[in-house]
Ligand SMILES: Nc1ncnc2c1ncn2[C@@H]1O[C@H](COP(=O)(O)OP(=O)(O)OP(=O)(O)O)[C@@H](O)[C@H]1O
């Protein structure tokens with residue numbers, strides 16, 4: 001069996017897009033830094049805000065950063081609109097964003113954005129974007145578990161879906177073998193292999209400080225948290241018999257580059 005290679009361009013300090021796939025960014029209603037947004041924005045060809053995620057984007061550009069707001073107009077804002085403010089809705093509408101209210105009470109604003117992306121893909125070339133979700137790993141526990149559950153289910157429908165915050169990057173590794181490229185300038189040392197949503201899995205790893213060989217992992221038993229990446233090791237290898245969550249800590253200084261204030265471009 002060949003292993004799945006993971007080389008997400010947004011985790012590469014030099015932004016060398018090894019993948020030829022286009023990237024889609026979905027901004028949730030959670031805090032994030034300008035540095036992180038900038039890293040994701042510049043590699044994403046389609047950007048969406050889930051409801052109150054639009055308030056977060058708008059409010060990031062206040063005070064002396066206000067001139068930058070115009071350079072960060074999303075393609076879509078979608079949700080039930082119980083969180084987006086009227087001034088934010090008006091601003092992005094006037095700047096050309098599609099603003100779509102969907103009152104469905106059985107799907108979350110995150111799901112509504114992914115569904116619009118899938119519609120867009122099937123109306124164009126049918127090729128899937130890599131999806132990067134900004135936020136959703138902390139805050140309200142029900143929302144956090146929704147993120148964990150939704151990506152677990154999406155693994156059957158979409159090839160690559162990542163979640164990122166200022167502290168963590170995480171995604172679901174489906175059953176099978178994986179090779180994850182590690183940019184040590186972006187990732188910190190701590191990582192975890194989390195058997196969420198499965199009764200048990202058998203893990204084999206290479207490239208970690210504490211490796212496993214055909215070792216069972218389940219919530220009622222061993223869970224590999226607070227594991228470490230090995231400095232200089234460019235690849236982590238993971239074999240799992242069931243889907244698991246892979247999570248790695250981000251360096252606080254990793255997203256220091258900021259867009260310039262000049263509005264000439
Ligand atoms: N406190 C939170 N913790 C984690 N994720 C959140 C939190 N609040 C919102 N999100 C994410 O941001 C998206 C947009 O959130 P928003 O606050 O606009 O609406 P909501 O009414 O709380 O969410 P929803 O309508 O989707 O249940 C949500 O779908 C969810 O994925």
Ligand SMILES: Cc1ncc(C[n+]2csc(CCO)c2C)c(N)n1
Nearest residue numbers: 079080082103104105106107108109
């Ligand atoms: C069993 C069950 N539990 C919760 C909800 C509520 N709910 C789930 S997603 C959503 C939309 C939020 O914008 C809402 C209100 C439901 N419908 N069914």
